[in-house]
Amino acid sequence: MRAPRVLIAKPGLDGHDRGAKVIARALRDAGMEVIYTGLRQTPEMIAEAALQEDVDVVGLSILSGAHLTLVPRIREVMDAAELADVPIIVGGIIPEEDKDALMQAGVAGVFGPGTSTEEIRDFIHALVAARTSNG
Amino acid sequence: MANLVQELLEGSRRALARLLTYVENDNAQEELAQLYAHTGKAWVVGVTGAPGSGKSSLVNALAKAYRALNQEVAIIAVDPTSPFSGGAILGDRIRMRDLSGDTGIFIRSMATRGNLGGLATHTRDFVRVMDAAGFDIIIVETVGAGQSEVDIVRTAHTTVVVEAPGMGDDIQAIKAGILEIADVLVVNKSDRPGASQTLRALRTMLELGHPASKEQLIAHHGQVMRMQVNIAPSGQLPLWLPPVVQTVATDSKGIDELIEAIAAHRQHLQENDKSGIIESRAIELELYERLRETLFAAWQARTDTTQLQTLIERVRRRQLDPQSAVAQLLTSNGQS
Ligand SMILES: Nc1nc2c(ncn2[C@@H]2O[C@H](COP(=O)(O)OP(=O)(O)OP(=O)(O)O)[C@@H](O)[C@H]2O)c(=O)[nH]1
Ligand SMILES: [Mg+2]
Numbered sequence: 001m002r003a004p005r006v007l008i009a010k011p012g013l014d015g016h017d018r019g020a021k022v023i024a025r026a027l028r029d030a031g032m033e034v035i036y037t038g039l040r041q042t043p044e045m046i047a048e049a050a051l052q053e054d055v056d057v058v059g060l061s062i063l064s065g066a067h068l069t070l071v072p073r074i075r076e077v078m079d080a081a082e083l084a085d086v087p088i089i090v091g092g093i094i095p096e097e098d099k100d101a102l103m104q105a106g107v108a109g110v111f112g113p114g115t116s117t118e119e120i121r122d123f124i125h126a127l128v129a130a131r132t133s134n135g
Numbered sequence: 136m137a138n139l140v141q142e143l144l145e146g147s148r149r150a151l152a153r154l155l156t157y158v159e160n161d162n163a164q165e166e167l168a169q170l171y172a173h174t175g176k177a178w179v180v181g182v183t184g185a186p187g188s189g190k191s192s193l194v195n196a197l198a199k200a201y202r203a204l205n206q207e208v209a210i211i212a213v214d215p216t217s218p219f220s221g222g223a224i225l226g227d228r229i230r231m232r233d234l235s236g237d238t239g240i241f242i243r244s245m246a247t248r249g250n251l252g253g254l255a256t257h258t259r260d261f262v263r264v265m266d267a268a269g270f271d272i273i274i275v276e277t278v279g280a281g282q283s284e285v286d287i288v289r290t291a292h293t294t295v296v297v298e299a300p301g302m303g304d305d306i307q308a309i310k311a312g313i314l315e316i317a318d319v320l321v322v323n324k325s326d327r328p329g330a331s332q333t334l335r336a337l338r339t340m341l342e343l344g345h346p347a348s349k350e351q352l353i354a355h356h357g358q359v360m361r362m363q364v365n366i367a368p369s370g371q372l373p374l375w376l377p378p379v380v381q382t383v384a385t386d387s388k389g390i391d392e393l394i395e396a397i398a399a400h401r402q403h404l405q406e407n408d409k410s411g412i413i414e415s416r417a418i419e420l421e422l423y424e425r426l427r428e429t430l431f432a433a434w435q436a437r438t439d440t441t442q443l444q445t446l447i448e449r450v451r452r453r454q455l456d457p458q459s460a461v462a463q464l465l466t467s468n469g470q471s
Contacts, residue, residue, distance in 0.1 A: 002160055003221060003246070028222035033246045038229035045235045049228060052242055054152040082149050 004128040005033045007055040009041045011074060012064040019092060020061035026117035027059075032124070043070070043077040051081055056128045057108075059120075062092040072105040079106075087127050091115065140169045143268055148241060151268050155243055158260045167260055173267035177209075178401055180272060181291030183279035188299040189323040190276050191230035192384035193393075197274065198234055200390045206272050207239040209265035211258065213277040213287060216246045223247075227276060241270065255286040256424060262290060288316060289417075293400045295319045295393070298337060300329030314340060317377045319396045325381040325389065337379055372407050375400065438464065 008024045010017050017039050024034045035053045037045070050058050058078070062070060071090055078086060087108035094102070099110045109123050139157075142150035157163035180197075182190050191212065198208045212227035225244035234240045245261065247254050258275060265273050277287050279296065288294050296317035301324075314320075320341070322334050378396045382389035404413065446463060449455040455463075 003223075003248075024224055028217060028224050029220045031221045033216075033223045033225060035228065035244050036224055036226045038226075038232065042235075045232070048235055049242075051149060052152055053244060054156045 003031055003033045004057065004124055005035065005053060005055045006124060007035045007037065007046070007050050007053060007058045008061065009037050009046045009049070009058065010039050010061050011041050011043065011046060011070045012062055012066050013040060014062075014064040015039060016063055017061070019063065023059065023061065023091065023117060023120065027121060027124070030117075030121040032121075043074040046074055047077045047081040047083060050078060050083055050086055055086065056131060057124050058086060058088045059124075060088060060090045060092075062090060062094070065093065067092070067094055068098060068101060071102055071107060075106045085131070087131070089120070089123065089127075091120065140166050143170070143264070144173065146269070148238070151241065151264065152243070154264050155261055158264060159245070159248075159257055163260070163264075167263065170264060170267040174263045175266065177262070177266040177270050177273045178293070178397075179262055179266075179291045180274045180397060181288035181294040182274060182276045182297060183288045183294065184297030184321075184323075185299070186278055188297045189382075189384045190278075190297050191227040193295075193297060193321065193323055193382065194227075194274050194276050195231045195233055196382075196384050196387045196390045197393065198231070198240060198272075199387070200394055201272050202237060202239055204394075207270045208241075208272045208274065209268070209270040210234075210240070210242045211261050211265075211273070211275045212242065212244045213254075213258070213275070214244065214246060215278065216248045218249060221249070241265065241268075255290060256421075256428065258287045259290045259421065289420075292404065293318045293397050295321055295397070297321045297323050298333055299324040300327050300333040318375065318400045319393065320377050320379045321382055321389075321393060322379065323382045323384050326383045326386070330381065334379060334381065341377065341379070372412065373403075375403050434465075 006027055008020055008027070010020050020036070024036045027034050035049065035055060037049050041049075046058065046060075049055075058074075060067075060071065060074065067090060071088070075088060078084070078088070088106070089109040089111065090102055090107055091111040092113075094110055094112050096112065099112075102110050108127060111120055111123075139150045139154055143154055154163060154166055157166065182194055182197075184190050194210055194212070198210060201208050210231070212225065212231075214223055214225045214227065216223045223246035225246060227244060228242060231242055234242065243261065245257070262273050262275070275287065275291055279288075294316050296314065296319075298321065300322070320337055322330055322337065324330065378399070380389055380393045380396050382393060384390075408414075443464065446455065446460045450457055450460050
């Protein structure tokens with residue numbers, strides 16, 4: 001089986017990408033190809049990179065607290081770019097009570113602080129396996 | 136899958152991205168065959184150099200400048216796969232954020248995946264898919280670390296080798312042996328101390344190492360020497376002396392000069408190689424490579440691994456030498 005391709009993006013205005021880099025490295029060490037695009041990505045930039053790179057999953061790292069506005073917007077822009085079949089997962093500082101809203105916005109998984117990288121890795125593997133078996 | 140080709144030719148970026156994935160997974164032979172007749176229009180620029188020399192920043196600046204000239208630009212950014220995990224971090228897009236939002240640009244990152252033979256083939260096929268999609272300029276960025284990267288860059292029409300000051304005493308390209316493949320040399324980070332030394336060192340190396348001066352040496356000593364196939368065959372094409380361009384990629388300084396140098400090289404080839412000697416040689420090499428890969432894959436597919444294991448064990452015990460083992464592997468299978 002080929003290596004899953006994952007886009008790790010940092011939307012929003014906060015200037016910290018340490019967490020995103022830790023995840024990127026962990027996923028690389030788990031055998032994935034991680035496209036890392038750096039800070040302050042707009043929804044349009046994320047959709048564009050996801051399309052050009054033909055990724056299996058988009059992972060968003062959000063620490064700014066703006067996830068409830070950013071994430072639905074990114075899902076929308078990706079859907080409009082014919083990327084409705086590409087799942088989004090979200091990590092960062094996401095309060096438990098916001099999880100449902102994010103899931104309702106079409107997110108495949110939410111990982112709050114303290115999630116182990118193994119958990120995220122396994123979740124992505126399962127997502128990719130489900131995608132490929134659906135054609 | 137058949138209409139992917141149609142969609143690509145009609146301009147679909149999604150189809151382009153999908154096809155590249157199929158190519159990478161060795162699953163696009165039919166599509167590549169259909170697309171081949173649509174290729175041969177784009178100019179392919181290879182950009183290579185030591186890690187951190189500013190290749191991605193340069194590609195970013197170059198692409199912007201080509202867009203200003205109304206050229207559509209596709210970029211292939213190659214990064215190494217980790218030999219330990221098989222994964223990779225592909226981070227070249229970080230330096231190319233200026234290019235977002237422009238449909239005349241398409242960026243694709245590619246991991247080396249440890250298959251050195253296949254990598255050059257995949258790069259060539261990526262280039263062809265992008266060429267068929269109508270891009271005027273295709274830029275291939277690779278880290279200049281060794282022979283495999285040199286092979287990738289050899290798929291380009293014009294190869295740009297990037298140096299930067301302060302990356303050690305020696306010029307990195309000389310160590311890696313990639314100076315020989317340069318059609319254009321760039322001293323990037325010219326805003327940094329040491330740039331003029333790097334420039335001088337490069338010029339000296341060029342005078343010593345360039346085929347033009349080698350040729351004179353050879354003639355001088357009356358010896359006949361076969362040139363490497365990657366070097367423009369002397370005696371058939373006038374030699375090209377690589378110009379050296381100073382740039383500050385992050386400030387778009389020197390980029391117009393770089394574009395001019397690439398254009399001059401392109402013109403040099405187009406004027407002097409009307410019969411397509413260079414492309415014929417490149418095709419010959421590509422056919423050899425594909426032949427090797429195909430023969431090996433076919434052999435592997437019909438090879439009994441237990442026989443292979445037995446032979447390995449016999450070679451280890453000094454009962455059989457490796458070349459004789461190969462002879463046995465070839466004769467004993469496919470005929471039974
Ligand atoms: N001062 C200065 N810094 C530059 C210049 N060009 C690039 N840089 C910086 O050099 C660093 C590396 O630049 P990249 O463009 O990522 O270099 P690269 O060769 O693509 O790096 P790898 O792909 O990792 O091998 C970045 O911090 C850039 O901002 C330049 O002309 N001057
Ligand atoms: Mg780079």
